Amino acid sequence: MLVEDNELNAEIAQTLLEDEGARLTIVTNGKEAVDLFERTEPGTFDAVLMDMMMPVMDGVTATKCIRALEHDDAQMIPIIAMTANAFKEDVERCLAAGMNDHVAKPIDMGKLIPVLLKYI
Secondary structure: OEEOOOHHHHHHHHHHHHHOOOOOOEEOOHHHHHHHHHHOOOOOOOOEEEOOOOOOOOHHHHHHHHHHOOOOOOOOOOEEEEEOOOOHHHHHHHHHHOOOEEEEOOOOHHHHHHHHHHHO
């Protein structure tokens, strides 16, 4: 699942990831991500790529909500921040919220693919 509110960023990520063989479900804010995750069967998603700054619900809040769900995958789904917020305190905030890792934008597939492979 790709959680990204910026249409252009979502299109770029989709193209790059699909070129690598990924299949994506794209949602535009954290609330949509939580709602979709909650109503899917376990094993539906291999990972969540989560933007941080979004309307309705930000990535940190969405991650905390996903981790709190009574869903078989809630604790184990890899959630990876994919955000322009790349200062040390941003990374620490992501990890403290329950994310597994952090990848800075703009997307560098040479960095993103190894992170995905580490968790999937």
